Every structure is written in structure tokens, then in C-alpha cells.
Amino acid sequence: xxxxxxxxxxxxxxxxxxxxxxxxxxxxxxxxxxxxxxxxxxxxxxxxxxxxxxxxxxxxxxxxxxxxxxxxxxxxxxxxxxxxxxxxxxxxxxxxxxxxxxxxxxxxxxxxxxxxxxxxxxxxxxxxxxxxxxxxxxxxxxxx
Amino acid sequence: xxxxxxxxxxxxxxxxxxxxxxxxxxxxxxxxxxxxxxxxxxxxxxxxxxxxxxxxxxxxxxxxxxxxxxxxxxxxxxxxxxxxxxxxxxxxxxxxxxxxxxxxxxxxxxxxxxxxxxxxxxxxxxxxxxxxxxxxxxxxxxxxxxxxxxxxxxxxxxxxxxxxxxxxxxxxxxxxxxxxxxxxxxxxxxxxxxxxxxxxxxxxxxxxxxxxxxxxxxxxxxxxxxxxxxxxxxxxxxxxxxxxxxxxxxxxxxxxxxxxxxxxxxxxxxxxxxxxxxxxxxxxxxxxxxxxxxxxxxxxxxxxxxxxxxxxxxxxxxxxxxxxxxxxxxxxxxxxxxxxxxxxxxxxxxxxxxxxxxxxxxxxxxxxxxxxx
Numbered sequence: 402x403x404x405x406x407x408x409x410x411x412x413x414x415x416x417x418x419x420x421x422x423x424x425x426x427x428x429x430x431x432x433x434x435x436x437x438x439x440x441x442x443x444x445x446x447x448x449x450x451x452x453x454x455x456x457x458x459x460x461x462x463x464x465x466x467x468x469x470x471x472x473x474x475x476x477x478x479x480x481x482x483x484x485x486x487x488x489x490x491x492x493x494x495x496x497x498x499x500x501x502x503x504x505x506x507x508x509x510x511x512x513x514x515x516x517x518x519x520x521x522x523x524x525x526x527x528x529x530x531x532x533x534x535x536x537x538x539x540x541x542x543x544x545x
Numbered sequence: 546x547x548x549x550x551x552x553x554x555x556x557x558x559x560x561x562x563x564x565x566x567x568x569x570x571x572x573x574x575x576x577x578x579x580x581x582x583x584x585x586x587x588x589x590x591x592x593x594x595x596x597x598x599x600x601x602x603x604x605x606x607x608x609x610x611x612x613x614x615x616x617x618x619x620x621x622x623x624x625x626x627x628x629x630x631x632x633x634x635x636x637x638x639x640x641x642x643x644x645x646x647x648x649x650x651x652x653x654x655x656x657x658x659x660x661x662x663x664x665x666x667x668x669x670x671x672x673x674x675x676x677x678x679x680x681x682x683x684x685x686x687x688x689x690x691x692x693x694x695x696x697x698x699x700x701x702x703x704x705x706x707x708x709x710x711x712x713x714x715x716x717x718x719x720x721x722x723x724x725x726x727x728x729x730x731x732x733x734x735x736x737x738x739x740x741x742x743x744x745x746x747x748x749x750x751x752x753x754x755x756x757x758x759x760x761x762x763x764x765x766x767x768x769x770x771x772x773x774x775x776x777x778x779x780x781x782x783x784x785x786x787x788x789x790x791x792x793x794x795x796x797x798x799x800x801x802x803x804x805x806x807x808x809x810x811x812x813x814x815x816x817x818x819x820x821x822x823x824x825x826x827x828x829x830x831x832x833x834x835x836x837x838x839x840x841x842x843x844x845x846x847x848x849x850x851x852x853x854x855x856x857x858x859x860x861x862x863x864x865x866x867x868x869x870x871x872x873x874x875x876x877x878x879x880x881x882x883x884x885x886x887x888x889x890x891x892x893x894x895x896x897x898x899x900x901x902x903x904x905x906x907x908x909x910x911x912x913x914x915x916x917x918x
Contacts, residue, residue, distance in 0.1 A: 417712045424719065468704040497707035499751055500699070520711050520747055521718035521740055 407433040407537055410460035412444040412477060413495075414469055421522065422464065425529040431537055436460065441472030445480055448487055460490060462536055467496040467503065475510060482511040489543045491536060567591075573599035573652075573668040577613065579633035580662060584626035585614035587633075590663065599668050601648055625654055625666065632656035633664040644671050651675040695757055702754045707747060714743035745875075752877040756864065759806060759884045767913065768804045770797035770844070774832065776804065777811035781819075785830070788819055795833035798842055801910040806885045811846070813878035814905050818848035823900070840912045841891075847904035852897040861895060882907070890914060 409426070413419050419437050426433055436457065438444045444465075447454040463481070467474035474494065481487045491513040496503065499517050507515050516532075519525050536542055567574060576591040589609050592600070600616065602608065608616055613626070624641055632639040639656040646652075652668045659665060717739045721728065728736070774797060778785070785792050792815075800807070815830060822828040829849045837843040853861065860866045864880035886893040886907045897903035 415708060415712075417716070421715050421719070468708075496704070497711060498704055500754065518707075518711055520714040520744055522715050522722060523718055525715060 405432065407431055407462065407533075408458050408460045409433055409435045409462050409464060410444070410447060411435055411437045411464045412439075412441065412469065412474070413437065413464070413466045414439045415466070418466070418495075418518070421525050422529070424522070425526045428526055429529055429533050431533060433533075434458075441469045441474065441477040444477050445472070448481065448490075461542055462532075463490055463492045465492055465494050467494055467498065467507070475506065478507065478510045478512055491542055493532060567593045571595065571670075573670070575666040576659070576663060577629060577633070577666060578663050579630055582630060582634070584630050585612060587613040587629060589613070589616060595670075596668075599647070599652070599670075625656075628654070628656045629664055629666055632658045633662050636660060644675050699754055699757055702750050702757070706750050710743050710746050710750075714740045717743075749875045749877075752875045752881075755809070756877050756881045756884065759809075759881060759888060763803050763806070763888070765801060765803055765889075765913075767799050768802055768807070770800050770802070770807065770834070770842075770909070773802070773804050773807035774811045776808035777815060780808075780812055781815060784819060785815065788822075788828070790819060790822070790828040790830060792830045792832070794831075797832070797834055797844070798911065800842055801913050802889055803885075806888070807909075810882045810885050810907065813882050814846040817878060818846065818850055818903075821853075821903075822848070822850040836911075837908060840910060841908050842911050843906055843908050845904050845906050847902060849902040852899050852901045852903050853895070854899050855897060858895050858897070862893065 411419060411422055413422070423435060426435055436447065438447050438454075443454070444463075446452045447457045448459075450457050465474050465477060469477070474496070478492055478494065481490065481492060488511075493514040493516055494507050494512050495516050495518050496507075497518050504515055514532075514535075516528060519528055534540075570593065572593075573595040574591075574593045575589060575596050577587040578590055579587045589611055591609065597603065602616070613629075624645065628639040628641055631637075633656075636658045638658065641654045644651045644653050647668075650670060650672045651674075653671050654669070655667045657665045657667060717736050721733070721736045774794065778792075811832070815832075818828065818830045827849070831845070831847045833845055835843045835845070862879045862883040865876040866880075867876040882905075883893050886909070889909055891908040891910070893905065893907040895903055895905050
């Protein structure tokens, strides 16, 4: 499926990171729409169209922070990958951790991609471009 | 002298060695006659010196003929009283293996029947043993707590500490980008300093994290030191030849080590050699091994770089101590090497002179230590 308009879900509690992601996405080549939730619980509500997320759009890609208050990023990842209706949605983990054990643990939960959050904005833009190319321009993701 | 008296004297004399032996045995021994199912009715026939200590009584010899109820009115002897009756009635040895506390001390007890409802109650004082094991359990739990605090620290360092840092550098670079045309050379330089500072801080945190990990999750095994060196070279990813350096390596032996940690040692030492080379001169790094003692290998990593003054030979292994103002270093690498080598039961040191290159030596075991599986 060639994506005309990418629907992205960002699960991130830090407003600074949310804005950086938005800013970087503004420069992206393909049209995209970014939905943001700040907790793991809200992410699950969004994906299952529950509560105030009744009208949510199934995302083409999920950007997931590992370090979340309450339900952690790993728990969200596990819940998504254990759910047959959700597990085909690619999940890209964005985290500040370079620790080997975090990488291992996250891949054990079937993450689709593990990205270390860059320290400057130029790198952040590069990361978003690369992700866009990989998943949407050069790559293909499954239809619902 | 009547023959009766002589016979009695004779019997007393015959008993004397046993009395002495009983007095000297390091166990509290009571001998009870148990006439019924009621342990309270047991009559004391004999008690040795340590039994008096156990009972906290001055002289139990004076108490012979009295009942258990009279002697131990506090009746804190629950399982012991039951065991006494059981042993006397069944004529079998009954042991209470679990140490039990009686009046502030710990004892293990055994009940040995002598037939005819007579049973010896024998108490072994295991107070010191129990207290030592309690103390070592407390120590172990302290250790567990401190390990889990360390893990907590590692988590905080890899997540929470990085976040504010990224905010600083990301937004400074965003400002730079959005104000691109308005920035002067000076202000651009300020941005550069801010970003550079944040990057350095991030590297410090990551290195410190690495340092704190040494010793956690150890996987000791007999491994080929060559494999650990290969790991390090793979991480350096051609940096040695890219920088025009030459690496000469001897085949390395099998050692008792954690492969990942040993790899970090090679990585740090080779990294340092690359970092502290003499400008404009060829750099040769040699890695090899000598047998130092029967079960110890001495490794060396030598270079033809700048070398260092031997007055700093100790200080280079101390965390955060740096000898140069080289910006790429955090002063953690050699401290990490030392921590790793010492965790392996080895030693690390340097021999060098200014301008003469440096040779780092470290020792590792060629066999598992005693008691290691």
C-alpha cells in the first residue's frame, strides 16, 4: 500500500519531545498527521477506540517512548504485539537509553525498530526522514 | 569397715570418671525419669554443669529429685517437653534439628532414651552459629539492596538524566536553525559550545553507566581472549587502520573471564592508544601475552604514542582523572579497566615514559578459581 497520508501515533509524555517530533515532521516529504497521547493507558484507549478516543484513526506507525509514567513503554509494546488486531502496526521505540539490556528487552517484545533519541535537532530531522523513507517511501506496511 | 561400705566406695570410685566426663562434655545434659504422658511430672535424675547454665540455675545437683514443672515453671519448653515424653515412651532417639531459642540463647536438642522411662535431654549451644548466619543473611540482604539501588541508578542515568540534556541541546540547535540568518559568528559559536557541552555530558553519563555496570550480570567462563579482542576491534570498526595505525597481535590464550567485560578492557586500551598518539608519527599497537605464573597470564597492550610521566602511573586509573585536556575523554575508561581486571582477580598497571609510548599490563586467571563452577 502506497501511503498518501501517513497517520502517526506518538506516545510521549515530554512536551519538549512532542514539539521536536512535530517540528521535524513538518519537514517530512510525505503528508502526515500526528496524534499524540501522553500515557501508555491513553495509547491503548486510542488503539482500541475507547473513552475519549472513540473516533481515533488506526495509525500506520506508532512512535513509542519507553519511559512513560504509569503503564510503561515496554508494557504498551507488549500489549500491542500480543493483540492480533494491533500487532501488524509497526512500532518504533524512541528512547534516550543506549543500554544494551534495554535494546535486548525491547527486541524480545518484537519491536519493529529501536531508535535512540538524538541530542540535537538536525539529527532528529535526519531520524524522521530516515524513518519516513524506510517505512513509507521505500518500504511498505501492511494494509489493515 | 563393713564390706557394704567398701562396695559403695568402690562403686562411687568407678563412677567418678563418668562424672568428670559428663562435667566436661560441651553439651547441657539432663537425665529425666518420665513416669507418665505428662512431661511436667518428669523427675530430674542428673544434670551436668552446662545443664545448670542452660537452666540458668546455680547448682542443679541440689535440684535432683524435683519435677520438670518445678524446675521450669515458665514451661517455655513446648516441643522439647513433647520430644522428651515421646523419646521416653517409645524408647527412640528424638531430635529437634531446628535451633530454638531458650532464655536468649539458641540450642539444638536431642533426646536419647536409656530404657525404663529414662531419657537424656541433650542441648547443644548453637548460639554463635545462629547469630553468625543471621548476620550474614543481613549482609546478603544489604548487598541485594545496594545492587538493586545500583540498577535503579543505572536506569535513572540511562533515561531520566539524558532527557533534560537532550532538551537543552535539541532546542539550542532548533534555535540555531530557525534563526539561521540572524546569527552572527559569535552567537553561532555560543550555540556550538552549548551543544558540545550537552554532548559531553551525555558521553559522561553513558560512560559512568558503563562503569556502574561492571560487576553486574557477570558471565565468567573459560573464554578465548582473542574473541574479546575481536569484539573490541569490531566495535572500533576499522578505526585502527583508518587512522593509519598498525596493530600487531599475538594469538591470545584461554582465560577465566567475562567476554563482554574483557572486550571493554581491550576497547579502552586500544582507544587510548589511538587517542594519545604522537602527532604525525606512525603508531604501532602491540597486543600479546606472557605467562606470569602457573595459572596467571600477563597481557600487554603497548603503543608508540606520547606516553606518560610515571608519577601519574597510579592516577590514570582513578575515575575522572585525566592527564590531557583532550575533549573526547571522560576519565572513566582506565577506571573501568581497573574495575574489570580487579573483578577478575587480576591487576592492571602501566609502564611508560614521556614520549616513549606506554605499555599497559593486566593479569587474568588461566583457570577457574577454586570453587568456581
